[in-house]
Amino acid sequence: MAKLRVQFESGEPERVIEFDPRRAPFQHDGRPGSILDVLLAHGVHLEHACGGNCACTTCHVVVKKGIERLSESEDAEDDLLDKAPGLTPTSRLGCQAVIEDPDAEIVVWIPKYTINQISAHGG
Amino acid sequence: MAVELEGRLEDVVDHGADTRSLFLGLPVPLDFRPGQFISCQLPVGGETLIRPYSIASSPEESTRLELLLNLVPGGPGSHHLFGLPRRASVHFTGPWGTFVLERAPAAETVFIADGTGIAPIRPMLRRALATATGHRLQLLAAAATPARVLYRAELDALMRDHRDFGWDHVASDALEDEVTRRYVARDADRSRRFFICGVGAIVPTLRDLLRRAGYERRAVQYEKW
Numbered sequence: 101m102a103k104l105r106v107q108f109e110s111g112e113p114e115r116v117i118e119f120d121p122r123r124a125p126f127q128h129d130g131r132p133g134s135i136l137d138v139l140l141a142h143g144v145h146l147e148h149a150c151g152g153n154c155a156c157t158t159c160h161v162v163v164k165k166g167i168e169r170l171s172e173s174e175d176a177e178d179d180l181l182d183k184a185p186g187l188t189p190t191s192r193l194g195c196q197a198v199i200e201d202p203d204a205e206i207v208v209w210i211p212k213y214t215i216n217q218i219s220a221h222g223g
Numbered sequence: 224m225a226v227e228l229e230g231r232l233e234d235v236v237d238h239g240a241d242t243r244s245l246f247l248g249l250p251v252p253l254d255f256r257p258g259q260f261i262s263c264q265l266p267v268g269g270e271t272l273i274r275p276y277s278i279a280s281s282p283e284e285s286t287r288l289e290l291l292l293n294l295v296p297g298g299p300g301s302h303h304l305f306g307l308p309r310r311a312s313v314h315f316t317g318p319w320g321t322f323v324l325e326r327a328p329a330a331e332t333v334f335i336a337d338g339t340g341i342a343p344i345r346p347m348l349r350r351a352l353a354t355a356t357g358h359r360l361q362l363l364a365a366a367a368t369p370a371r372v373l374y375r376a377e378l379d380a381l382m383r384d385h386r387d388f389g390w391d392h393v394a395s396d397a398l399e400d401e402v403t404r405r406y407v408a409r410d411a412d413r414s415r416r417f418f419i420c421g422v423g424a425i426v427p428t429l430r431d432l433l434r435r436a437g438y439e440r441r442a443v444q445y446e447k448w
Contacts, residue, residue, distance in 0.1 A: 129273065147225060149262040149319040151273045155446055156260075156319050158225075176427065176447065179440075183321040 102204045104138055107164070109212040117142045121199050130195035131171075135161060135208060138199065146210065152195035157184040159194035165207035171198035186211050225316035227264065228253070230288060232311045238373055241294040242339060243305060244279065247313055252285035255318035256325055257346035258418075258446075261288065264314045267299045274300035277342035277420070277446075278318065281349050291342040291373070293422075322446035327351040328416040330442075331358050333406065335429060337365040337395055337421030341373050343446060344420055352385050362390035365398045365421070395425070402429055407436040419445040 106115040117138060119126070124133030126141030130152030136159050139146045147158040154176050163170065167190045173181075177196045181187060199206060230247030237243050253261075255278060265272040280289035295301045307313070324347040332351060336344040341364060351360050364372045369392040372378070378390045393401045406415060415438065419429050426447035433443045 145224060148273065149225065149316060150260070150275045151262070153275070153448065155275060155322075155448065157321065158319060175430070179445075180321065182441075 102199055102202055103206070104135065104199065105165075105205075105207040106139065106144055107207065107209045109210060115142075115144055117144070121202050121204070124198075130159070131198050133198045133200060134195050135159075135170075135192070135197050135199065135206075136194035139194065146194050148195055150195075154180065154193060154196055157181065157193065160184045160186075160211060161192055161194045161197075162186075162188050162209040162211065163190040163192055163197070163206065164209050166205055167192070169199065169201050169204040169206060171196075171200060173197070225262075227314055227316055228261075230313045230315065232307050232309055232313060233287070235309070238291075239371065242373070243292060243294070245290045245292070245304060245307075245313075247288045247290065249286045249288065253288065253318060254285065255282055256323040257282060257350040258323040258343040259318035259320040260343065261290075261315040261317035262319055263300070263304070264316070265300050265303050267303050272300050272303075274304075275319070275448075277320075277448075279342040279345050281346040291339050293339050320446070322418075322420070322444060323347075324350055324418060324444075327354040327356050327358070327360070329356050329358065330414050330416050331412075332360050332416045332418070334360070334362045335365070335398070335402065335417065335419040335421075336362065337398060337425055339373065340365075340419075340421035340426075340446075340448070342420070344418060345374060347418055348381070348388075352381065352388060355385070355387055357387065360385070360388045362388075363393050363398070363401065364390055365393045365395045365425075367395055368392075398425060399428055399432065402432060406433065413437045413439075413442075415442065417443045417445075419443070420448070422448045 101118045104117045130136035149158045150156040233248040234246040260275045260277045276290040279291040366372045
């Protein structure tokens with residue numbers, strides 16, 4: 101079973117999700133087996149304003165462990181990440197980063213705000 | 224979680240059998256940038272579907288949003304929206320998205336819109352014309368036939384009023400060849416800026432074509448639905 105540990109800038113308690121990547125998709129938004137797919141299916145809210153179609157940055161996550169176990173990013177994801185606030189070398193879009201390895205152990209950190217929320221609602 | 228907003232369906236305009244504009248009246252103005260989208264929260268089949276729609280109207284009309292959409296065969300979100308009666312409530316979050324144009328670039332600018340991909344391009348184009356810098360603004364509107372180009376009369380009027388603006392119809396299946404002919408093969412100018420929107424593989428195809436031809440990565444902005 102793969103393990104996804106989720107930490108929140110907002111201060112919510114850490115969540116640990118164990119799942120079998122071979123059973124993806126787990127719901128209908130984001131790439132099958134993506135971080136977004138896994139989180140939503142396990143009751144963890146991750147913003148995804150574009151429906152998980154790689155058209156915004158609201159599902160930006162920072163991968164703190166296991167980035168090498170995720171699918172490689174493509175141009176569309178990298179172009180969007182360029183515009184994400186708080187970009188780090190291990191930033192990914194949750195809707196695009198797929199966990200394929202059944203033995204993977206991934207730790208992600210979810211930022212509190214997205215660029216769009218800051219713009220629209222004054223932070 | 225994002226703040227949920229509400230609009231009411233005030234009007235509907237059909238552009239054809241399967242393409243429609245929905246006009247949402249808002250109780251308070253929505254502050255958005257040309258090119259952004261809203262994320263509709265649609266109650267379908269006992270769950271909430273998230274469906275993004277570009278805002279086809281301009282920020283100056285901040286209490287009345289126009290959404291442009293196709294009826295997608297088998298698509299529960301578009302079928303729900305096509306079936307809404309007037310005065311129906313539509314819940315959404317937003318605005319969202321980084322495919323935006325706030326001022327006309329200081330360079331020749333090419334907008335490429337395939338079908339309903341003209342939705343975010345339309346307010347971008349209006350803003351570019353309102354802030355024009357004297358550089359050429361060109362729209363390639365791709366559709367199956369010239370008659371199916373959306374907002375055709377409006378585009379003609381803009382072209383009459385703005386000498387630096389022009390638009391052409393391009394057959395959707397000829398778009399790649401036409402972009403190659405005009406902006407890759409014809410000259411060595413790589414100072415142009417591009418804003419591309421459409422549905423499906425044509426968008427990354429054009430992105431890669433232009434970047435490989437020598438245009439700067441950030442000079443080629445795009446949104447693929």
